[in-house]
Amino acid sequence: MGDIKAEDLFLEADQLSDDNKNIEARNILLELLSDFPDYGRAHNLLGWLYQNKFSNNTKAKLHYEMAIKYASDFGGGYNNYAYLLVETNKYDEMLSFGLENINNNSVDKAVIYNKLGQAYELKGDLLNALECYNLSIKDTLSLQTLESMYSAKSRVKKKMSFFQKIKTLNK
Incomplete structure (x- = not known):
């Protein structure tokens, strides 16, 4: 009976x-x-x-962490947590979280690679950012995500030095 009540309240x-x-x-x-x-x-x-309606990222972070703990097979918690980490400038935490969870079958790899790419880009590690955006492209079926990743790649390439651009030619 408890599970049904919980599901009903959640759906409401x-x-x-x-x-x-x-x-x-x-x-x-x-x-x-x-x-x-x-x-x-x-x-x-x-x-x-x-996070999105009450602008309380501290409480959002706590609840996303609980979502991952208690529903580790539900990808939404991972995705939302990744968005929050980048939005709150916690790039090192995003890199650690993303790399730790990228092979979890519950995560949307395209989302996690995108957020890893953003974290790397905002830290100035443009080569790793570009690599993550490429991996996001490989792991998506969404046309919207593809367009966003191609835009991100273009943006990163514009930020790169001449020598960084040469390094990308070998990949």
Whole structure:
């Protein structure tokens, strides 16, 4: 009976979030998590709400970490956590997280490689950024992601020195 209640509350909160009723969605998720603290997908949605609707990245980070802990087979938590790390300028943490989880079958490799590329790029490691963008291209079926990655590659190449560009010719 408990699992059904948790699922019902989660679906209700998800619909409220879709309807932009974010306070109500948050309250239902908090209620759900008080009864079912290990409901990973609820942590993920609550993290997303805190990040994108309430501008509270500290709480978002905590809930994404709980989502990954309790729903390690759900890719959304990994993706959202990666977005948060780059958005909050935690590039070294993103590199560690991404490299540690890239071979996890639950992650969207295209997303993780993209975020790794962004972290490398923003740290000034343009060769590794370019490599990650290429890997993201290889691992996506999304036309939108492809266009975004080709744009990122173009941007990185414009930032490269002459000698860095020569190094890319051998790859």
